[in-house]
Amino acid sequence: MTGQTIAHGGPPREFATMTSLPILGGVELLHARYVTQIFSRHFHDGYAVGCIEQGAMRFRYQGQNLVASGGQVNLVVPGEAHDGHGAAPDGWAYRMFYLRPETLAEVAGALMTRPGLPDFRMGVIDDPVLAAAISRTHRLLESPDTSTLEKETRLMAMLAGWISRWAEERGRLAGPGREHRAVARAREIIQAGYGGDLSLAGLAREAGLSPFHLVRVFERETGVTPHAYLTQVRVQRARQRLAGAERIADIAVECGFADQAHLTRLFKRQTGMTPGNFRKNLQNSPLRRG
Incomplete structure (x- = not known):
């Protein structure tokens, strides 16, 4: 069963439909059309x-300004910062898969000669065959008439095609060893204390760097500033808690936002929908229904 379509009004009509499926460890689908939406860097x-x-x-990714147009594939790999906004007067419509690294690792393990997660250097791929497979698989997974076995089989086949055609053979190992120790420490502090009023001076002291040096190292290694990372963590924690029955206003304050309006503004800049609409999608998703 698909999530609920969310209308934001105004011609052309904007909408976002998010579906969570309990297959292959959990997969999220997004079908959306955006005109005025501007995604913050995350x-x-x-x-x-x-x-x-x-x-x-149009989006910034891996040091490049890219444009993904109709019929093309767009992608991002774990940990690579990016943003996004319309590059045409009427914005853009797309279908997206959000996948756990473990899911791709399982498929890649049967296709690649070296261990590790598959790496993709290109943020935009001009591959009509792959684009058609993504669209076809996405629609099939949205359908409540498709069996779980068929959904999993078709998704695995689509991922295998993507990896075999475009992944770097060398693979990519993910882990904390890739990070500067100071960045790792700063991220730990933010993840643990995201609901409080953290200071750059306090982060720098714990990380063992000057505030200026910490900002430079942190942004170089993550693609975002410590403040932007704090906002992202707060949005992620609020997103997790929206699966429950807590008042959105209470979630906002406990996750470190000034109020519900503050949460709504930043949540939409990262997810493309409001907290209320996101909660409605969760309530209608098969993953939520179990």
Whole structure:
């Protein structure tokens, strides 16, 4: 069963439909059309891959300004910061998969000669065959008439095609050893104390660097500033708690936002939907229903 379509009003109509499926360790699907949406710079813990159905999206990724147009594939790998906004007057429409690293590791293990997560250097791929497979698989997974076995089989086949055609053979090992120790320590502090009023001076002292040096190292290694990372953690924690029955206003304050309006503004800049609409999607998703 798909999530609820969310209308934001105004021609052309904007919408976002998010579906969570309990297959292959958990998969999220997003079908959306955005016109005025501007995604703030952020990164994902997993992979994101999709196809542009209409219009064009512009985003900064791996030091490049990229444009993904209708019929092309757009993607990001774990930990790579990016943003996004319309590159055409009518914005863009797309279908996206959000996948756990473990899911791709399982598929890649059967295709790659070296261990590790698959790496993709390109943020935009001009591959009509892959784009069609992504669109077809996405629609199939949205359908309540498709069996779990078929969904898992078709998704694995689509991922295998993506990896075999475009992944770097050398693979990519993820882990804390890739990070500067100071960045790792700062991230730990933010993740533990995200609900409080953290200071740059306090983070720098714990990390053993000057405030200026910490900001430079942190942004170089994560693609975002410590403040942007704090905002992302707060949004992620609020997103997790929206699965429950707590008042959104209470979630906002306990996650470190000034009030519900503050949460709503920053939540939409990262996810493309409001906390209320996100909660409605969760309530209608098969993963939530169990």
